[in-house]
Amino acid sequence: MKIPFLDLYRQQKQTLSAIQRLLNEVMLQDSLLGGKAVRAFEDSFATYLNISHTIACANCTDALEISLRALGIGEGDEVIVPANGWMSAAEATCLLNAKPVFVDNHPETYTIDPEKIEAKITSKTKAIIPIHLCGYPADMPKICALAARYQIKVIEDCAQAHGAAIDGKKVGSWGDLGTFSFYPTKNLGGIGDAGAIVSLDDALAEACRQIASHGQVEKNKHIRLGRNSRMDTFQAAVLNFKLGFLEEWNERRRALARKYTEALKGLPIQLPAEQSGFHHVYHLYVIQSDRRDWLAKELAKMGVGTAIHYPEAVADMQVFQEYTKHDTPIASKQSAQLLSLPLYPELENDELEYITGCLQKLLK
Ligand SMILES: Cc1ncc(COP(=O)(O)O)c(C=O)c1O
Known part of the structure; x- marks a missing residue:
């Protein structure tokens, strides 16, 4: 028998005709960027997670960087990240001239070891980015309690954990902000790159939305420096369809x-x-x-x-x-x-x- 590590074609075959219909709809009835399907996906993903805000963006690496920016993190600040996992959290931290501080992983859960975080907190620590690695939730009750005690913000990297939860509360809804990847191989994957930021906090969500759109509060009104990080309408339509599965x-x-x-x-x-x-x-x-x-x-x-x-x-x-x-x-x-x-x-x-x-x- 030959069994590939991953065979995306199996899912693509099942969803092909529905996705072809969606492509037609987007091309003939919606805007290619920022279309109705983007807002529809943001709303349904927020409902799925039981959270107030989803901000669609281009990928999870952007989502992490935008989240750090929205929290005002920059030069001189420290951000605690797991020592093993995907590198985007540490990378985004460095790109903002802040310093990643590595905490070892737990020997059995493979996520950041909550017992080893406190020793790495200093007066410069501004945030912790736990990664829910392999689909397993990091220990959010312990991490959030520690963060509250030291007044540190929490950004959950949920790129590998769509739908994971602790005591029924989904990942992404524990921290100040949560970030998702919809890279095609993820549990919820697009047919190209896509990402999202989620939050329960109105002000942080608004800051993220502005940063992802060149600092605009409305068309042509730029009130801060931002960047371009958009999810295209077709990806949003596909993700909204796949969210149902x-x-x-x-x-x-x-x-x-x-x-x-x-x-x-x-x-x-x-x-x-x-x-x-x-x-x-x-x-x-x-x-x-x-x-x-x-x-x-x-x-x-x-x-x-x-x-x-x-x-x-x-x-x-x-x-x-x-x-x-x-x-x-x-x-x-x-x-x-x-x-x-x-x-x-x-x-x-x-x-x-x-x-x-x-x-x-x-x-x-
Ligand atoms: C844990 C984790 N964080 C972040 C990312 C980056 O996601 P993206 O490729 O959407 O930027 C990935 C992607 O593999 C990931 O696994």
Whole structure:
């Protein structure tokens, strides 16, 4: 059997005719940018998250930078970010001349370790950006309590966690601001780049909307410096359509993850953690092994595609060397040991059984 790590064509085949109709509608009846579908998606995504504001923008990296700008973060400020995850949070911080301060990841949940944050807070700390990595929520109750105590703002990076929640409260609605990516491979993916900022705070949401639109409060009235970060109307129409399937797709991901966990328990590998009340949406199903590279090679020989998220911890990247203190060993270890197995709603049960069978043969 040949099973790719990810096969987007399976979803695209199912949604193709509906999406072609949407393209016609946008081209013949809406504005290509800033059209009615953009506002419709903003409203439905806000309703889905149970939050007051969604600001559509071009991608999640922009969303993070716009959020930091809206909070007034700049030179001399420090922003706490996880040592392992995708690099946009640290990158956006540096682009504003602020300093990323890396906190190690938790050994089992792979998200920022809440117990290690306080030691890194200084009088310059202005924000924390937890990443809900692999679809698993960072420990928001602890992070928000700490942030409130030190009067630090929280921006949740929800790029990998559409629909994840803690005690029923969805990620994106815990912090001051939340950012989302709709990159095609995400749990809710467009057919191109797209992103969003969400917030419960009217003033912050308005600031983000202005910054994403050249600082305009209304057409041709620019009251601050901003930038151009737009979601195009067609992406918004596609996302609004796909949002209707998100819960079903997430449930399928969770069912496949349960099957993986059931079949793999007992093998000498670490499986994903799920704390009580934490709703994982399995953007990725990640296992940990000190024989990761060997496993990936053997699985490839057996026809099973895998991926590594990520081969280098953010805190270890050459580009962040001037900011790192090299005190995040768990993140470094994870970058050498984590392996992502195929997991997407369209993965067939017999494919999953083949993959778990291969792992059993290799590891027993
Ligand atoms: C955790 C995380 N944050 C941010 C991003 C950046 O998203 P975008 O590609 O939409 O800028 C990604 C994308 O992979 C991500 O996984």
